[in-house]
Amino acid sequence: MTGNDVSTAGSAGTSGTQGVHEQVVFCADEHSGLRAIIAIYSTALGPSLGGTRFYPYASEQAALADVLNLSRAMAYKNALAGLDHGGGKAVIIGDPSRDKTEALLRAYGRFVQSLGGRYLTACDVGTYSEDMDVIARESRYVTGRTVANGGAGDSSILTAYGVFQGMRAAAEHVYGTPSLRGRRVGVEGVGKVGHRLVDHLVEDGAEVVVCDVNEQAVERVRRRHPQVAAVAGRAELIAEPIDVFAPCALGGSLDDDTVAGMNARIVCGGANNQLAHAGVEKQLADRGILYAPDYVVNSGGVIQVADEIHGFNMDRARAKAAQIYDTTLKIFRIAAEEGVPPAVAADRLAERRMSEVGRIRAIWLGQ
Numbered sequence: 001m002t003g004n005d006v007s008t009a010g011s012a013g014t015s016g017t018q019g020v021h022e023q024v025v026f027c028a029d030e031h032s033g034l035r036a037i038i039a040i041y042s043t044a045l046g047p048s049l050g051g052t053r054f055y056p057y058a059s060e061q062a063a064l065a066d067v068l069n070l071s072r073a074m075a076y077k078n079a080l081a082g083l084d085h086g087g088g089k090a091v092i093i094g095d096p097s098r099d100k101t102e103a104l105l106r107a108y109g110r111f112v113q114s115l116g117g118r119y120l121t122a123c124d125v126g127t128y129s130e131d132m133d134v135i136a137r138e139s140r141y142v143t144g145r146t147v148a149n150g151g152a153g154d155s156s157i158l159t160a161y162g163v164f165q166g167m168r169a170a171a172e173h174v175y176g177t178p179s180l181r182g183r184r185v186g187v188e189g190v191g192k193v194g195h196r197l198v199d200h201l202v203e204d205g206a207e208v209v210v211c212d213v214n215e216q217a218v219e220r221v222r223r224r225h226p227q228v229a230a231v232a233g234r235a236e237l238i239a240e241p242i243d244v245f246a247p248c249a250l251g252g253s254l255d256d257d258t259v260a261g262m263n264a265r266i267v268c269g270g271a272n273n274q275l276a277h278a279g280v281e282k283q284l285a286d287r288g289i290l291y292a293p294d295y296v297v298n299s300g301g302v303i304q305v306a307d308e309i310h311g312f313n314m315d316r317a318r319a320k321a322a323q324i325y326d327t328t329l330k331i332f333r334i335a336a337e338e339g340v341p342p343a344v345a346a347d348r349l350a351e352r353r354m355s356e357v358g359r360i361r362a363i364w365l366g367q
Helices: 060-080 102-114 129-135 156-175 194-203 215-224 234-239 256-260 280-286 300-309 314-322 324-338 342-364
Strands: 005-009 023-029 034-042 052-055 086-093 184-188 207-211 244-247
Touching (some): 023 102, 034 060, 052 060, 052 129, 156 194, 156 300, 194 207, 207 234, 300 314, 314 324, 324 342
Parallel strands (some): 052 086, 184 207
């Protein structure tokens, strides 16, 4: 791909249940070095909404696989969060510490603008509110901007809050009380979301142990909360006598080995696409481990950026994020009643909303 090329592959109807993406856009800008992919899974509920990930993928194929999975998850996340948005996601291929420039971000913004509002972008791994400000100089379909530029600021604030609410719901389901006081919680990844989750847990009286590949991130948490313990990595963390495992790093952390070695009764974290493959949720259930579906509990961030679109109000957004507690409990009840893992129950609930609301919306739009 050279020059300012856009190639589009894949199309489907407006139904979010077909399993086929509506649109996948490959973007390249020779001058800035931009290589990006924008994936729109569904617009059944409204314009697609999802963040832009800036990551040094090993190959374009790896980037494509990630953005397809992430955009599908966003459709389900937005549906269960009660938002009038479909699911989309974007990835920029490169090392943000080396490759991120104003020229590259602005080139990317022009591609977002070219979609005419079918996709609204925001922050994700490797991108920040300041980056959204730059992208917004080329596109009006940007949210998650800095407060100084009319935005809501860092969306990790409500992401962590929502994960905490989901964890409280899981504790209610397993232990009969939403309080995490005295519970030992292992947090993998203490970056943008993880370190804020630790704040909530410590405030609630939980015992916390953490791990992160970034030693400075661990040191920051321990300076703020000296009582927090730290271990070398995930293997050591899951071997700890923990009640809750909170994966807050990159996806795929719940693989066969992790599940087999886990001592926790609950899995609830902020990472996206935590299940390494489709059978993991059954393995968790077979071991008596309650899994809070990631795209349900980590939807606080998208609730925050969606609220910004119409003029941000933190109290309103926080109140909506607090509803993650009730949604998570509802999913656990459906799972128990229908005899399926929570991940399956969550999928069914999201698909039902996408299908029912999407059908009505299609009639009004004359589709």
